[in-house]
Amino acid sequence: MKINLSLNGKGMELEVDPMALALDVLRGLSLTGTKEGCGVGVCGACTIMVNGSPVSSCLCLTGTLADKDVWTIEGLAEKMPELIDSFVENEGMQCGICTPGQIVAAASIDSVGASSPEEVKKYMAGNLCRCTGYQTILSAVEDHVAVN
């Protein structure tokens, strides 16, 4: 099936299996910054941004991306360099496997209007990290929220 969508700011028509997972389709397009962790919607490693909201690409049937504005870590890293800087300055990563998902989630935080540290924490709770202990990630996201 052919779908139209905007991917990382570029309008395009893609021939896709609508029932394939967005995770597999995006990685197939060499957008391998999107990672698979749990594969069941829990960990957040596969987070992409769809119309401004965070979405688990491991639970996203590609047909549902028709006519949507889709961003992956590759596009967001270019579009929001200050967000990447905030993660670097706060040392919000160690092994790095969860980091693309953390950053895409942070980039989508406006979708819920979270601003206080408590709201940021609740919003980011679905992005798991096995290394950092979270505090540095939360600081990076709080800094990002503070300047935006």
Place this chain on the structure above:
Amino acid sequence: MQSTDTEFLIPSSVSEALSSIALEDAIFLGGGTSTALLYKTRMIEPSRVVWLGNVGELKGIFTSPTEVKIGSMVTMAEIAADREIARLLPGVSTAAGVIGNARVRAMATLGGALAHADPRQDLPPALIAVDAKVSVRNASSSREINLADFYEGFLETVLSPDELITEVTVPILQNRRSSYLRYTPTSEGDYPTVGAGASLTFNEDGKSISTATLVLCGVGAVPIVSSEAGLALAGTTGDDSALLRAAELVRGAVDPQDDERGTADYKRDMAAVFAYRALKACLNS
């Protein structure tokens, strides 16, 4: 994942969606969060998927002084962010805001959340406690179902495969207060061990309770309404001893199973504790 020949339709109106479903093993698709998981493991292999994402008619939230109507394609995040729902139906707002994680809430829709029928889900008890009605249509007729009568068993509802949930209506009563609380001993985003939705409706004097509804999830094959607890509260002033007595009655109504979220006995204890807290939360709302 191997590719399949599932037909994927994107209707732009309710009538188009209803005529598209007329095919054996065709399914409606909302946010797809539960469908993707079932499809991934090939627990379902529909020949046709009718995705409702472009049906604008199903996407509104309408509040009036007498009722709240929520379209079936409204997401959990939208329900949780709606100020009027938070003011008029705090339990529903809370339930929508604690489901899974921010990504699930951004994708999952009201229709999908109700039709999925996992007895641990948060929204059903919150909505049943405030007498929600589900509007349903197929190509030839429509009906309204009390959400309290909607569930038949684990992942089973009274819906027939060609029936589309169009919206949910909740009556607004000036003298009613409601709440939802859940208990998740594991991680923040996990399903609850037990959840309790409650509502207390007061008589005109504003002091004595006319009707009370207490609904539990996670402790049976379907959401459980404890009518004994409701009856025990009617006529009281909702003082602490009345709330405690009513909450204890929940033990007899629930039918929990041992699993990784606790033993059956533990869940029965927690059901009583959270029933009490949910009732208390109504008074403080």
